[in-house]
Amino acid sequence: MKNVILNALVLLTMAVATVSCDKEEVIQSEDLPVASNTFLSTHFANIKVSHVKKEKEGLAGREYTVYLTDGTEIVFDKNGNWTEVDGNNNTAIPYTFIPEPIVTYVNGNYEGQQITSIEKDGKEFDVELTNGFDLVFDANGVFKRMD
Template sequence: MKTIKNVLLAGFFASFMLILASCSSDDNENNNSNVIESSALPENARNFITTHFPEATYTLVKQNSVADDDGSIYDVYLSNGFEIDFDTNGNWTDVDGNTQAVPVAIIPASITSYVTANYAGQTINTIEIETTGYDIELSSGLDLVFNAQGEFIRVDS
């Protein structure tokens, strides 16, 4: 009986340690960034926001200590609900409008044409630059993948 009790106790302790370790890993990811002033953004990033979101104000700007997989180092949250990621040079890597359409001016014309022809009535609510091209999300939630030239590759699942 004592052996069973020890085995159960050891199993409980091991499970607890795994849960604790996974939580501390999440905490480390969240501590990977610092809140900064919008004036600390690279000029390219500030110009992008002024040009494409002239009515919006900054609600939160974070600088990551390590670049994300897409190269982004800055996370910018605007008053209109948009979230934009920028690399160290201030070039956008991800524009997320949540439920709003991304400004057409930043979308390659070939992608806009493809979406208009094949998904009439839907808008592009997220666009992300990846190493192989573009990943977009439509208002329906459908993800589409395009190469660097803006040619359709596939529907992403």
Template sequence: MFLFAGGLISAQDRAISPNQLPKTAKTFLYAHFKGIPVSSAVEDREIYGVDEYKVYLNNGMKMEFDSNGNWKEVDGKHQKLPYGFIPVSIRNYATRNFPNTYIVKVEKKRWAYKAELSNGLELEFDKNGNFKKIDD
């Protein structure tokens, strides 16, 4: 009988204590989301080790961190994000060009940033925070 061992190489999510997050992620949470309790933290493991961490806050916000604890995505779930960690050029562009909106989600990719506004527009920026296009 042949058994397929595919289960051994699949990703595994594991609930962890917020204290088990990398120091960088804990510092980020303390600096920008102080006073908002973490409802859950998840470690996403791949065969080579930790791939990323997902953190859910009591107010519904969700964030993803890389294996070193650097933020990759912060999703306010339609709530205004604190702007302290968002590059200044992105904050300024959004405030100047869309004055009656606010940033509700931001993603940091390898070569770009994406910022979603409260009106549903998605703005794309290069890795230096220079505006590239609107992606609605």
């Protein structure tokens, strides 16, 4: 009986490991979803794409990471919507895609600081400033807390 349970646990572990393994491949920027290329040409028009990675992440689907020549990294979900933009070495990112209430809050409360990274999920935005502060906003761009 112990062997049956042990074998079942080994098989389960192997199955989970296989499903959760990331499968990554380099693709051309033309192979990104249309929404991703529109985002790049609208907000990062003057910066060239260095390379793009497409990752399959188990049951979560796939995501795309775009590396720009200035060191900026942009992550898109499977539909081509941005989920994270990270400037290189504390470099400011464009504000043109960041919700206006977040930009207004940062400009009004952290004069002289710039946004270097923003990450969003369905419920909130996580914003990092040049001074290292990490601010959290709700889905509407209303300030919630500092992490």
